Amino acid sequence: MLCVNEEDHVMTRLTSEPTASIRSMDELLAVAMAMEKESAERYAALGERMRAAGRQELSEVFDRLVREETGHIEMVSDWSEQVLHHAPRPPAHGADTEGVFDDESLELVAPELIDAYRSWAVAVRNEERAFAFWSYVAAHGPSPEIRQAAERMAREELEHAKTLRRERRKAFFKQHRPGRVIRETCDLASLEMEVCTRLEEYADMNANKNRYRDLALEARMISLDLASDPLQDPAPVAPTPPRSLDALCEWLADYYIDAGEHLLSQAARDRAQALATIAVKRLAIVRDLESE
Template sequence: MPRLKSEPSRPIRSMEELLAVAMAMEKDSADRYAGLAGRMRAAGRPELADVFEQLVAEETGHMDMVAAWSKQIGLRPEVLHAGPAPEGVFDDEGIGLVSPELVEAYRSLAIAVRNEERAFAFWSYVAAQNASPEIRQAAERMAREELEHAKTLRRARRKAFFAGRHAGATVREPHDLAELELEVCRKLEQCADKHQGANDYRALALEARKLSHDLASDPLQDPAPVGLPPPRSLDALCEWLVDYYIEAGETLPSQAARERAQALATIAVRRLATVRHLEEGRE
């Protein structure tokens, strides 16, 4: 699946430039989702048109956030419309060429999630490239915003998945989060031994091992909930844990448990984005 393939071509050197790029990225996404919404509505798929229009509303909200930020620091409005969006961040993955009757809400939202992941990677690159504390901190803020956007879209995607899933006989098992985090740790350690980016893989493995220890000594839920078996590949298991923590952050009975799950979700989203970036480097 195509993702951000290269670092931004040049460093961002001012807040004016940073916010102009941010606005261009959000506007580009909103315009493209609006085009897809129009296509789906014209093809008689109003339910999918609604999904894309919700994505337009999300991106419009992000644009409002950027505009408010620029106003807060005293920038002129015209600064925010200074150039095109960076290439390689938004990707509709060919959905605009697919027959509308073959498009599903889950797939549409999955594409939106991956676009937010690419935006997170873009801003992470900008932060890493920049020596200016002001620009670096602003880019880190944008990266955090993209992670939050991805979490919001993942919740919608998860609902779409369960809404569209056919009922059937399935094997169900307890979800041992400590063991699953330990499995992630082992897979990351294996990647560190085999591939480039060993230090990054090992840092993630150490983080997963700590999460496993914490969850074993203090389970998020006791008894563990029962559900469908998680996937076993590294990428899919990392994504499964993201979805699990996000759902737990909304549904656990106590506020403390929900807040803990939300913190785990943030860690898991960042981990998934990093794993996918490292996997791109092996392709």
């Protein structure tokens, strides 16, 4: 599990520098509108996914992010009407905003493993990347008009990030309020046996019986090994394990990866890393089988 310091204020960077220059207000506002619309659509899709999974509290987080982005869309639209006397047009081919919006694979992560803090944190980093994008445009703009407009967009994104940081901070302290139990004893042997049982059940219901049974046998062997020789060092802090097969496999892979980095002895870290390799491969196979 990735530990994020709530007080870390290092600005998120773009994964790559924009390759296309913006030469007119038409292009600038078209790109701005496209960026805001992409954010709104991606957050809306995540909200629907959380709703379908029964994560109502998270669907409300993403619904609010959609409302935030809708407000940004209206701001860009009003600005375009004032300056250009028409709505923003679709961006020209080659307007490169790749690396600005990133949902950090939330659409692939099991809903049970996502929480409000992580959701707000992703949104904050997206605003910070948008700030970095417009700062880059401002620094390389071909005219004072473009540079000033890009600076305005950068300031807007910075204000948006500040608003979202407040929500992220609230979620952080809500999850870490005094008296809240954040460490639970993880009986890895029992969890691996639960994976084994689930896989055996799937084998009885699916055509790929042998693949499920091979994975089930592997999980049983891991369970027996952990029962006779548990990981001795203090375990990493971990949330309550989920119970769906996909999410449980992902949780165990994530747990072993973290244990491989943070357990105290080298022997324990090596063992956890070996388990992580098995668990990551297992997760990929389970998801492949479920998609067939």
